[in-house]
Amino acid sequence: MPYERPNITELSAYVSGEQPTDGKTIKLNTNENPYPPSPKVLEAIAGVSGELLRKYPPPTAASFRRAAAEVHGVKPENVIATNAGDELLRLALTVFTDPQSDGRGIAVAEPTYSLYRVLAGIHGTPVYAEMLTDAFGLPEGWEGRLAQRPVGIAFVVNPHAPSGRLESIDRLAEVAGALQGRGILLVDEAYVDFAGRSALPLLDAKRGLDNVLILRTLSKGYGLAGLRFGYGLGHAGLIAAMDKARDSFNTDIVAQAAAEAAIRDQAYARSTWDRVIEQRGVMTQALQDRGFVVGRSESNFVLAQVPVGSVPAGEFYGRLKAAGILVRYFDQERLRDKLRITVGTPEQNRALLSAIDLILKPAKV
C-alpha cells in the first residue's frame, strides 16, 4: 500500500496477550483483576438513560475528575480522563515529544511495557533505550545521560512490569529533576494499587517539580479492563496542554458514570487488592518451593524464572496452555527463562500449581 507513512509501514504493531473466549481457559496472562468491579459500577451503567446517551457527554468528564481529585487529594485541574492508560500514553507522546523541529524523543529502560516503543514508532519520535540493572532497577547514572539527550518523556512503569519491582520515590525525583525545564517524567502506575506506595508525593508543590505525570488506570485495580478508562495526574500546565490535543469528547457517558462509581467505592476496590496481595505472597512462596526464582513483586503478577534443569520457559508456557492455563512468555533478552504469572483467585492459583507440578515431575525424575 502506498498510502500510509513509511514509519507505519515499518511498524511492528503492539502485540497484546491472548484473549481466549472459550470461557474455560484460566487466564493468568494479562494481569486482569481476578475479581469483578464493584456492584455500584453495574448499577451506574444500568442507570444511564436513553436521553443521556442521545446527547454529547461532558467533554472533560468533570464529575469523574472531581471524584478522582478527592480520592488523591489534588485539584480537578490536575486530572485528565482518558480511554484507559493507553490513550494517556499516546496523548503524552503527541504533546511532549516532537518528530519535527528538535527531534525530542522518549527514554526507556528495558525490559519495560513494549507499547512505549510502538507509540514512538507511530509518532515518528526517537527512542533512547538502555537496559535496567540485573535487579530491574533504573540504570546507574541514568539521570546524567538523560540530561545530555533531547528527551521529551522518560517512561518509568512503577511498579515495574514485568518484574513487579518498586522504584524509590527519591530516585524518581532525581530523574524528574534531571529533565526539568526540558522534558517530563511519566510514571506509569498501572499496577500501583497492589503496591506499598505511589509516586503521588512528587506532585507536592514543595518538591518544586512541574514535570511529573502519573498514569492511573481502572483496568487492573478496579476490575475494569473491559471499560477502557484511565487518567493522568500532574501539574495543571501539563494537563492543560494534553487537554488541547485530546479527541473532543474522548470518554463516553457510560464509562464516565462507571468510572466515577468505581473510584468512589474505594472500600470495595481495596478488598480486592488485599486478596490479591495475600495470594501474591502465597504464590511467591509456592513457586519458590518448587525451584522457581521469584523476586519481590509489588504488583498483581510475579515474574518467575523456571527451575534450572526443568523445562525451558517457552515450552513451559506451551504446556501450561495445553493444560488450559495461560501465562505470559516474552521471547526477549532477560525474560527468555521466565514466565510472568498474574495472581488469580485461590482456586485459579491452585490449578496453576497443580499443572506446574505435573510438568515438573517428569523433569525431576
Next chain:
Amino acid sequence: MPYERPNITELSAYVSGEQPTDGKTIKLNTNENPYPPSPKVLEAIAGVSGELLRKYPPPTAASFRRAAAEVHGVKPENVIATNAGDELLRLALTVFTDPQSDGRGIAVAEPTYSLYRVLAGIHGTPVYAEMLTDAFGLPEGWEGRLAQRPVGIAFVVNPHAPSGRLESIDRLAEVAGALQGRGILLVDEAYVDFAGRSALPLLDAKRGLDNVLILRTLSKGYGLAGLRFGYGLGHAGLIAAMDKARDSFNTDIVAQAAAEAAIRDQAYARSTWDRVIEQRGVMTQALQDRGFVVGRSESNFVLAQVPVGSVPAGEFYGRLKAAGILVRYFDQERLRDKLRITVGTPEQNRALLSAIDLILKPAKV
C-alpha cells in the same frame, strides 16, 4: 510551559457547541438526534456483566464489525471501529499524512468541519484550503489542483456541514481518482443517515479505487452521541494500516455491545430518520415563510440566512439563547449572516418558530 511541542502551544483547540446541563434548554445546536437510541441498546448495555467488564474487550470489536459489514454489504476487513468519528479522523491523519519526510498534508474546502484543521495542527501537517462554491459545492477544478500538491487526505463532509448539501458520487469519484496512488479521499458521512444516498458505491471493486475511506458515526443517526462510537469503511489495505496505529483496545466492551445492538436495529433507527426528514421539510418551509433563505438540506439540520432587515444573525442567536433555545452561530466568512439549526422534535421546532416570531415582530414594525 516549556514542555509541549510548539504546534500545541500555538494551537487553537477545537470549540464544540455548548452543552447546557440545566435540563430545560431546547438544544438545537449540536445536531443530536432528537430521539433516544433503540430500546435494544439499553438492554445490551444493562446486559454487560461484571465478568465481561473485568476482562480486556475484543481488541478489534469483531462482533460489531461483522454486524456493520452485513448492514453495508462489505466484509469485516473493510470496517474499523473507533471512539466516534473523531478518533477515525485523527487516526487517518496520523497514518496517511506526514509531518516529517515529504510533508504530505490535508486538503479541505471551507467552510467545513473545523476539527480537520485542528487535527492537522496537532499532527503538524500542512493544510491546503480552498473555498467552496457559493452553493457550498466542491471548488471548480479542485481535482486538478489536488493532483499538483502533496495531499495525503482530502476531507469532504457529505452531506456537507453546515449547509446540508449533498455532493454527487461521480464528483467524489473524480476527486478520489485525482489522488489515487498518492493520497486518500475521506468522505465524512456523519449525517448520511438523513440523506438520499451514501458514497458507499465508491468502494465497489468495479470503480477501481483503492483510496476511499468513509466515516460513519452512531452519534447522529442512532441517537448515541453520548456513546462515542463510530467506524470507517474502506479498502482492506487502508483499514489494516489504521489498525496498526490505533490504541490497542480502542473501544470498550459496553460500547461494542451497545453499538452492535444499535446497528442491528435498522428499523428503529430508520423510524427516527424518517421523522427528522419530515420535520426538516416542515422547518425549511416555515423558515422560508418567515423570510429566511434556506437551501436544500440532506442532513438533520438546516442552514438559514436570517431575513434581510431583521436582526443580525449573531444577535439572533443571542436572543434565541435568552429565550432558552440554543442554535449554532459561526462567526466566520460565508456564515456570519446565518444560523445552523438542528431539526428537533415537532414540539421543539414549534417552540423555536414561536421564539423566532417574537424576535421578528418588532423588526418588522
